Amino acid sequence: MTSPTSSANAVVIVGGGFAGWFAALAIQKRLPHCHVVLIEPRGEFLFQPLLYELLSHELQEWEVAPQYNQLVSNNGICWLQDEVVSIDRSNHTLQTRSGDRIPWKQLVIATGSQPNDFGIPGVKEHSHGFRNLSDVRYLRHRIQDLVHQRQPNAALAIVGAGPTGVELSCKLADLLNGNARIHLIEKGDSILPNSSAFNRERASAALERKDVCLHTNKDVARVEADRVVFSEGEEIQHQGLIWTAGSQANVPSLQPLPKLHRGHLAVNADLRLQDSPDVFAIGDLAINADHPVPANAQVAMQQGEAVGTAIAALQAGEEPPTFEFNDQGEMLSLGIGDATLTGLGITLAGPLAFQLRRAAYLTRMPGLSVGVRSAGAWLLNR
Numbered sequence: 438m439t440s441p442t443s444s445a446n447a448v449v450i451v452g453g454g455f456a457g458w459f460a461a462l463a464i465q466k467r468l469p470h471c472h473v474v475l476i477e478p479r480g481e482f483l484f485q486p487l488l489y490e491l492l493s494h495e496l497q498e499w500e501v502a503p504q505y506n507q508l509v510s511n512n513g514i515c516w517l518q519d520e521v522v523s524i525d526r527s528n529h530t531l532q533t534r535s536g537d538r539i540p541w542k543q544l545v546i547a548t549g550s551q552p553n554d555f556g557i558p559g560v561k562e563h564s565h566g567f568r569n570l571s572d573v574r575y576l577r578h579r580i581q582d583l584v585h586q587r588q589p590n591a592a593l594a595i596v597g598a599g600p601t602g603v604e605l606s607c608k609l610a611d612l613l614n615g616n617a618r619i620h621l622i623e624k625g626d627s628i629l630p631n632s633s634a635f636n637r638e639r640a641s642a643a644l645e646r647k648d649v650c651l652h653t654n655k656d657v658a659r660v661e662a663d664r665v666v667f668s669e670g671e672e673i674q675h676q677g678l679i680w681t682a683g684s685q686a687n688v689p690s691l692q693p694l695p696k697l698h699r700g701h702l703a704v705n706a707d708l709r710l711q712d713s714p715d716v717f718a719i720g721d722l723a724i725n726a727d728h729p730v731p732a733n734a735q736v737a738m739q740q741g742e743a744v745g746t747a748i749a750a751l752q753a754g755e756e757p758p759t760f761e762f763n764d765q766g767e768m769l770s771l772g773i774g775d776a777t778l779t780g781l782g783i784t785l786a787g788p789l790a791f792q793l794r795r796a797a798y799l800t801r802m803p804g805l806s807v808g809v810r811s812a813g814a815w816l817l818n819r
């Protein structure tokens with residue numbers, strides 16, 4: 438069945454996260470008469486960098502996860518709440534879970550990433566992630582139970598001391614307020630290996646202050662319902678384990694199969710698939726092997742913007758420009774009311790950094806009206 442929501446002249450975007458949503462806005466801005474179809478199964482846009490503040494009730498759900506039907510109401514973007522199951526590059530069509538066959542003129546693939554358990558036994562069965570609203574709800578219940586039960590040896594384990602593991606440890610330590618031990622487990626010899634020295638030092642100090650128990654050089658061999666076992670045999674008991682140790686590209690089924698690089702869709706400098714001039718791949722699932730950039734929201738948003746320019750160029754019969762990443766630095770949440778940031782000539786930590794981080798993210802919220810309301814709510818709550 439061909440969908441009534443799309444035409445052969447449409448630009449179709451698969452995935453409405455940072456990359457896909459910002460691409461939809463950028464295309465609509467540059468080509469107001471272009472038919473833009475966004476296919477996204479979730480009902481709400483998820484601003485993942487603010488999930489910690491949602492967990493701690495410092496922000497509310499409508500601020501961190503605005504509904505797509507509100508976001509699309511002010512612009513010409515057509516949102517189809519569906520999941521793409523296969524993409525046929527030869528026929529310029531794709532198939533959705535609900536049975537629609539959608540044609541496109543240009544396609545943007547932005548399906549993001551998914552957790553990677555590296556095949557370690559028990560991770561799938563006995564751990565949670567920290568990526569979406571149901572993960573936040575699970576942790577809120579866990580915190581409530583642990584605070585209520587006040588067991589002397591209660592503990593939560595977090596595996597992976599990258600940004601998510603560190604930020605989550607700090608927030609959980611504040612929320613648990615001594616009612617459970619936090620074990621932060623890392624395979625490497627330090628936390629935040631890709632961060633600036635300033636952010637790493639501030640984060641280390643915050644973990645120490647909050648009494649988070651850091652275990653470096655620990656290789657997880659298996660996870661069980663109540664313990665995590667390391668390859669040298671040592672183990673740690675837990676009442677809940679959160680896996681933040683890795684992610685992998687979430688590549689949809691594509692025919693013919695395009696070139697992959699380390700499991701990611703391989704793209705040229707202009708973000709197009711190497712052998713498909715009408716297909717772009719952006720965000721966490723794509724990589725330009727000659728000029729790799731980090732997999733984060735900052736890159737995804739900039740790539741979304743760049744695709745708007747690229748598609749406007751294609752439709753004018755020109756070649757798309759090369760994508761250049763403008764690194765604006767890194768901001769880390771370090772518990773309630775605390776953060777650290779480096780970038781654009783600023784190095785700052787503490788309550789002011791927390792407020793700047795929150796303001797910076799809220800002003801980037803998709804859909805201006807929601808962003809303004811959100812910033813207003815924040816001011817009123819102070």
Ligand SMILES: Cc1cc2nc3c(=O)[nH]c(=O)nc-3n(C[C@H](O)[C@H](O)[C@H](O)COP(=O)(O)OP(=O)(O)OC[C@H]3O[C@@H](n4cnc5c(N)ncnc54)[C@H](O)[C@@H]3O)c2cc1C
Nearest residue numbers: 452454455456485486520521548549720721733734735737
């Ligand atoms: C807790 C947490 C905190 C983070 N904090 C930061 C931070 O502070 N700074 C930063 O820069 N980055 C941060 N990140 C990383 C950042 O969120 C990601 O890099 C970014 O979301 C990637 O954007 P994306 O569009 O590629 O993927 P996503 O934002 O994940 O979007 C992918 C979308 O595709 C949809 N989708 C998937 N499969 C299909 C399908 N088959 N059909 C249709 N749609 C599909 C999904 O539902 C999803 O909405 C954080 C991540 C997490 C989990």
